[in-house]
Amino acid sequence: MKRRNAKIDKIVGPKFKEIRKEANVSLKELAQKVGVVSTSTLSRWERGEEGLPVEIFEKLLTSMNISYNEIITSEVDIKQVIAKIEFAYEENDINELKKLSLCLLDKYQQSRDEFSKVEYLLKSAMAMNYYLDLSGKDLSDIKYKVTLAKQFNNIRHWFKKEIILFANVQLLLDEDSVYKLSRSLAGEMYDKKLVSVLVGNTLINAVFALLKEKQPDKARVILNATCQLNFSQNDLLTKVRIKFMKALLNYIDTGKEYPIRQFLDSLEDGHLKESWIFAFLQIKNIYNHGNN
Template identity: 25%
Template sequence: MNENELNFGENFKNIRKAKKMSLSKVADGITSKSSLSEWENGKGKMSFEKVVKMLTKLYITPSEFVVDSLQSSLNEMMIEIDNAYTNDQLDKLKELYDYYSKNSDKYFSDKNAFILEMISANCYMALSGINLFSDEKQDKLENKVRKINNWYYEDVFFFNNSSFLLPAKLGEKMSLNLIGKIIQVDHTKELHVKWTIVALDAVLNSSFILLLRDYQKGKEVIKKFKKLTPILDRYGTQLVRFRFLECAVNYIKTKDSSEFENKFFPAIEFLSFSNYGEGLKYAFKQLKAVYGQ
């Protein structure tokens, strides 16, 4: 079973059965019955394009399917992790990590258990700089990330939720790889919009983490990311985050915060991004803590 596949296939199966559609009927003209069965049971992968075509037969939009999948039992369990992270509760994150790690065989599938452990450890690392993963689990994580190639939605999710745990060199490599994939996607197709948003966010998150750890590697990713500017014009939030990273590169180089204080943050306020701007101001504080002023 692919541990970074989440439960999209399982959720698809539940929807298909609820609509009383057979494997053969849904797969006809799109994929084989056996391939669909394997994906539904977590034993294979399915391209996003094929999933979208099959969803049409079920009268489900891609966005509805993704949202429904992300509201599954796994993601309900993630809420507690997210709350602990948002409130800087290191003790709670450690407690959750220990719980998922020790009780995985009893309460969760191996796939879900590893993802929950990973997300807990990733959040803990983000707040404390301490990696809770054993060497064995760290190797397991890095091997799985290295095997990502096609960048299915599940792959992007996996990478985005492990970025703090990854060595800078691997984070840089996978970020550049994902940027290349984003460039290849046909952005005129509506079915790619959701994937593109998640992919852009994953690279933006990774780029910021790289800047905190290794300026040169972060700078290289941001330089490559600039090739996505025509695409970013369609995604306002992601464009703002990219402009933040460009300002961050200049700040690290010059230690001059005037660009942030006199241009970037006032512009955020003017454009009514004030709520979102609080997160970026916190990110700027992180930069100053690492690089000084």
């Protein structure tokens, strides 16, 4: 039950302002939609000068058709956490990844207010996602996964923050959620004249996550949808990653290792080659094709 007269902390206001401006919604327009708050009150909250009643905040979220995680974790926060996680991942530092995961998980479990809990849920999920990929060990439980899935299944519009978050927690989401969210993202981007590298990376991550869950048919649907999007002619990495996913699907279908080995040998980027060989070996182990 909500506390009577409870207020959303004033530090949330500036984060909300970023979302509102990105959506090109004016304060006056928003105040009129909500109908129970003045423009000046919203303005003071967005400047971080005072709190805002929970009831009004929830009306704002409904009016803007956005979810809590778009407000709580800013893009800067996300990138800072990801930078630490990716550094440990690239260094194959399993111990550091586990340490980061458990630290953020503890903060999630110890959080008492709803918004801090959501923030640390998302941050811990990113760390545990990378730890799971590198170590094969899952630090989460079913209850945690259900809570995480609920955060993402409430998405109605794909802001940049949402895309970044989804790209980095997919291994902890159930296959139906990954499939549903990927189709939603691809559908929203279908008519765009130019689709960002971030979107391509997120959808290809989803394809790989579905392959690891032994769902090649769903992975193929998402890959086909990704191929129909308008990426920049200069976005060579996305094109090569799409070819790699196609090669993995061919390997899963045929069990023939030579074509994908040939593809991997053609890569000039040593770091990329090493990373994708590791990814291929994961798929090979999952599908038990053995040596061909």
